[in-house]
Amino acid sequence: xxxxxxxxxxxxxxxxxxxxxxxxxxxxxxxxxxxxxxxxxxxxxxxxxxxxxxxxxxxxxxxxxxxxxxxxxxxxxxxxxxxxxxxxxxxxxxxxxxxxxxxxxxxxxxxxxxxxxxxxxxxxxxxxxxxxxxxxxxxxxxxxxxxxxxxxxxxxxxxxxxxxxxxxxxxxxxxxxxxxxxxxxxxxxxxxxxxxxxxxxxxxxxxxxxxxxxxxxxxxxxxxxxxxxxxxxxxxxxxxxxxxxxxxxxxxxxxxxxxxxxxxxxxxxxxxxxxxxxxxxxxxxxxxxxxxxxxxxxxxxxxxxxxxxxxxxxxxxxxxxxxx
Numbered sequence: 001x002x003x004x005x006x007x008x009x010x011x012x013x014x015x016x017x018x019x020x021x022x023x024x025x026x027x028x029x030x031x032x033x034x035x036x037x038x039x040x041x042x043x044x045x046x047x048x049x050x051x052x053x054x055x056x057x058x059x060x061x062x063x064x065x066x067x068x069x070x071x072x073x074x075x076x077x078x079x080x081x082x083x084x085x086x087x088x089x090x091x092x093x094x095x096x097x098x099x100x101x102x103x104x105x106x107x108x109x110x111x112x113x114x115x116x117x118x119x120x121x122x123x124x125x126x127x128x129x130x131x132x133x134x135x136x137x138x139x140x141x142x143x144x145x146x147x148x149x150x151x152x153x154x155x156x157x158x159x160x161x162x163x164x165x166x167x168x169x170x171x172x173x174x175x176x177x178x179x180x181x182x183x184x185x186x187x188x189x190x191x192x193x194x195x196x197x198x199x200x201x202x203x204x205x206x207x208x209x210x211x212x213x214x215x216x217x218x219x220x221x222x223x224x225x226x227x228x229x230x231x232x233x234x235x236x237x238x239x240x241x242x243x244x245x246x247x248x249x250x251x252x253x254x255x256x257x258x259x260x261x262x263x264x265x266x267x268x269x270x271x272x273x274x275x276x277x278x279x280x281x282x283x284x285x286x287x288x289x290x291x292x293x294x295x296x297x298x299x300x301x302x303x304x305x306x307x308x309x310x311x312x313x314x315x316x317x318x319x320x321x322x323x324x
Contacts, residue, residue: 028191028192028193028194029191029192029220029222029223029229029269029271030190030191030192030271031187031188031189031190031191031192031220031229031231031269031271032187032189032190032271032274033138033141033184033187033189033274033275034273034274034275035074035077035084035086035138035274036074036077037074037075037076037077038073038074038075039073039074040072040073041071041072041275041312041314042069042070042071042072042091042312042313042314042315042316042317043069043070043072043183043310043311043312043313044067044068044069044070044310044311044313044317045067045068045069045070045309045310046065046066046067046308046309046310047064047065047066047067047307047308048063048064048065048306048307048308049063049065049304049306050062050063050304050305050306051063051302051303051304052302052303052304053301053302053303054300054301055298055299055300055301056298060099060100061100062097062098062099062100063096063097063098064095064096064097064098065094065095065096066093066094066095066096067093067094068090068092068093069090069091069092069093069109069317069318070088070089070090070091071087071089071091072086072087072088073086073087074086075133082137082138082139083135083136083138084135084136084138085133085134085135085136086133086134086136087131087133087134088131088132088133088134088180089131089132090127090128090129090130090131091128091316091318092108092109092128092317092318093106093108093124093128094106094107094109095120095124104120106120106121106124108125108128109318120160122159122160123156123159123160123163125159126155126158127156129155130148130152130155131148131151131152132146132147132148132149132152132176133146133147134146134180136184138189139189141181141184141185141187141188141189142181142184142185143177143178143180143181143184145177146173146176146177146180149171149172149173149176152171152176153167153168153171166207166209166249169206169207169208170206170207170209172207174205175204175205175206178202178203178204179204181202182200182216183276183310185200186200186216186218186231186233186276186279187231187267187269187276188218192220193220194220194221194222195219195220196219196220197217197218197219198217198218199215199216199217199218200215200216200218201214201215201216202216206242207242208249208252208253209242209249209253210239210241210242210253210256211239211240211242212237212238212239212240213237213238213240214235214236214237214238215235215236216233216235217233217234217235218233218267219231219232219233219234224268227271227272228268228269228270228271228277229268229269229270229271230266230267230268230269231266231267231268231269232264232265232266233264233265233266233267233281234264235260235263235264235265235281235283236260236263237260237263237283237285238258238260239256240256241253241254241255241256250293251291251292252291252292252293253290253291253292254290254292254297255289255290256287256288256290257287258285258287258288258289258302259285259286260283260284260285261283261284261285261286262282262283262284263281263282263283264281264282264283265279265280265281265282266279266280267279270312275312276310276312277311278309278310278311278312279308279309279310280308280309280310281307281308282305282306282307282308283305283307284303284304284305284306285302285303285304285305285306286302286303286304287301287302288300288301288302289302
């Protein structure tokens with residue numbers, strides 16, 4: 001029974017926590033990203049997810065906190081063609097997962113991380129080595145291309161061969177493009193007047209995990225006291241149960257009725273540096289899932305609260321942490 005609960009908990013965690021992740025009048029602000037060749041910048045992204053699931057009258061509580069550290073290096077800046085090629089690396093990560101009292105912890109920033117004993121250690125180590133090349137259209141702020149996804153999937157599959165069918169479906173080239181785009185798409189470029197709004201809609205198809213449709217409305221709120229530009233964010237998320245049930249999962253998602261609430265946030269854009277300085281987002285997801293394990297359907301009542309904080313840094317946060 002305990003093993004079944006763990007599988008069920010992981011099923012809901014996978015379904016509900018991905019869009020993690022991975023945004024006319026008055027004073028105008030210049031919301032344009034600035035890229036300088038070989039000038040690396042860093043990001044620290046922390047996502048906290050708190051879930052309560054009611055299964056057959058029993059409450060199962062699970063909490064997850066994950067921090068990813070990224071480096072971004074512009075390799076090519078082509079103003080004529082309105083493109084930038086960036087190298088993205090995952091340079092570190094921290095994970096704390098508690099599923100019904102069963103805890104997993106990992107921290108790549110400490111010296112003995114590789115020796116940490118947990119069932120996902122090899123998988124976390126493989127994540128830490130990920131590297132991509134992202135081609136960005138700087139006029140539309142959309143990702144035109146991404147390379148490195150095949151090596152990424154192979155490395156993760158080698159770390160956990162049983163997950164290979166699933167990884168090949170959920171980490172497709174298009175899925176990785178859709179995950180990388182929101183960082184840049186939140187800022188439209190050019191001068192925007194206070195009160196001006198713009199929308200972005202994205203579809204993220206995760207194969208046997210389901211499809212996510214996100215509509216985000218951004219509104220320029222003017223400068224703050226430090227002369228940074230503030231952007232208010234409202235997000236609506238719709239989830240659609242998967243049509244494709246293949247992928248090597250130990251469960252099947254038969255149906256789902258999930259609704260997002262209170263999807264709000266704020267982006268702080270530094271016009272001098274020409275980049276997003278920080279971003280805070282939060283959302284509540286509620287509804288029912290019908291999940292089938294071993295041909296036995298189970299209805300899960302889900303309440304999930306998720307928040308994501310992103311900070312942009314000039315210096316490598318991993319190096320600085322290890323020096324302390």
